[in-house]
Amino acid sequence: MEVAPAEEETSPAAEKKTSKKTSKKAVADKKKSKKAHAGSKVKKGRKIVDSDEEEEAQDDDDDDEGTEQEVDKENVDDGEGEDDDDEEEAVIKEEPVAVAAAPAVDAETVAKVTMLRLQRRYYQDVVDFLTLIGTSMPILRQLMVSNYKTV
């Protein structure tokens, strides 16, 4: 954080100028640090991109307002957000290890088993159909020889 030029002005206009300068510098430093972290955030996907957009939107709003207190609040919030990001990174880095360990043989076996299960279902449907037709045969035999008629 750089200090405003050392001109001893006690007027309120001068104080406002100095506060605006400091807030703009703080925002610029923050953006630089974000750019530096951007490389590490590429892997995190959509959620983090959305959070970045939200933060940028917040930054724009703050630029419009330009008060020191809000800049300080932002800095505090960003610190917490980065901690969350680190945790997410740790979680995401663990997942690809399990995926990468599974070779292509697994996919082939799974596809084969899925195909076999589908075939089994098809043949099971056929057998069910034939069983139902088979159960109807005695009834049809009875009907063939019956003379019972009710309208």
Place this chain on the structure above:
Amino acid sequence: MLMKKKNDNLFKAAEETALKSLFDVLEERALDNNAYVRTRLIQTLITIVEANALPVNMRSQFLKICLQRLNDKSSAVRRRAVQLLASFVKTHPFRMDGGQLPLSVFSKKIADIDQAIHVCDHLFDQFLILKIFFH
């Protein structure tokens, strides 16, 4: 593009729900007190089955209804039920093996597939154990 796809999916889901509710109504009418209603129901089912418009997953359900109606007290319903049964046999969708339906062949095929699935599952389990062991 995504919105269009989403709308298509929603439309399809709504269509399926409507179709299912219509078939549910048909199923209810099978137990109607009036014999004429039952007769007309079975006639409608014959039309649907011969047009191959009955979903495959509902065929067994309506075949069971047809078998129940074979014992109906009304002769007209029984006659229509026999016709419906013939339609079911004529338009069966199991034509992968040439349309012939020998029960023993299909039972044997199911047994073979069960054995193959068992072997694959066993191999897969072994592979997982080895992977966990060497990881």
